[in-house]
Amino acid sequence: MTYTPRAVAGMLGIAPTTLRTWDQRYGLGPSIRTEGGHRRYEDADVEVLRRMVVLTAQGVSAAAAAVLARQEPVAPSDGPRTPITPEEAVVAQRGFLAAANRLDEPMMADLASKLITGHGVVSAWEDVFVPALVELGDQVVRTGQGVEVEHLASGSVLHALRAVPRTGSPGVLAALLSCAPEEQHWLPLEALGAALSEEGCLWGNLGARVPAEALCDAVTRLRPTVVLVWAHRPDLARRVPLERLGTGSDPVVAVAGAGWEGVPLPSFVHRPRTLTEAIELVLDRVRG
Structure with a gap:
């Protein structure tokens, strides 16, 4: 499969003149030229240009981005991660x-x-x-x-x-994550789970719209260290059977999301306000 410069520019959302400039200045041109002198890009060429667009969008200079774009992606190192400025x-x-x-x-x-x-x-x-x-x-x-x-x-x-690797080592389920009944916004739970994976913790996610009975049954069967329930609206939060989930010691019960604002909570229920606080809650219980 080959593509014209105009087609490639459209695929990447850049101007044809930008494509021409990258070819002339940095050698990020097509692999094929027809007998009539027309440029044609292959899939591999497009992938290099796609990395070029990503890098420049991140603020990397065009010259440096061109060098990096030609390199094949490498596996991440285990070195320390730095916060985003x-x-x-x-x-x-x-x-x-x-x-x-x-x-x-x-x-x-x-x-x-x-x-x-x-x-x-x-x-x-x-x-x-x-x-x-x-x-x-x-x-x-x-x-x-x-x-x-x-x-x-x-x-x-x-x-x-x-894509964040999950630990394969057996152990106690550190956290069971769940949405409130009829709650469909579950992406924040995936973020918490991925962050726990970075810490080497075992976790599970029941996902969206978890009925109260199903949540209670899962907690009884899995016996997680922490169970955390997400809700983005108060009417959904009120459907969660907090009193049936535990007393705060076995397991630790926590709630998160804007839906819990103003909702009365039992004294044993924790309410982390940020992703960092939720991670610390789990780590404190697992490592303490």
Whole structure:
């Protein structure tokens, strides 16, 4: 399969003149030229250019990005991750939103994966993914359009979060995560799970719209150290049978999400306000 320059520019959401400049200045040109002198790009050429677009969107200079784009992606190291700076966060958000509005799912997934690999789940989630997804959600509310953009963006983040390796060692289930009955916003639970994987913790996620009986049955059977229930609306939060889940010692019961604001909670229920607080709650119980 080969592509014309105009087709490649359209696929990547860049101007044909940019494509020509990258060819002339950095040698990121097509592998094929027809007898008539026409340029034709192969899939491998497009993948290099896609990495070029991602890197420049992250603020890497064009010259440096061209060198990096030619390199095959390598497995992440086990070295320390550094938090994303405010400047880096702005650039990453812009790049992610630009790819989202072009419906470029591979680029979003690539950017999300690199952010998690380089900076860790917590920083990527709080500094880039949440602000970007909130902006896309506000765009839908404001204009009544862009649901497909929001869904593809969420799917790309989910893909990157699920790529974080989970521990294969047997042990106690550190956390059981669940949505409230009829709650469908479960991506934050995936972020918490991926962050726990980075800490080497075993966890499970029951997902969206978990009936009260099913949640109680799962807690009884799995006996997690911590059970955490997510809700983004108070009417959904009130459906969670907190009193039946435990007394706070076996297991520790926690709730998260905006839906718990103003909802009376039993004294034994913990309410972490941030992703970091939720992780610390689990780690304290597992390692304490």
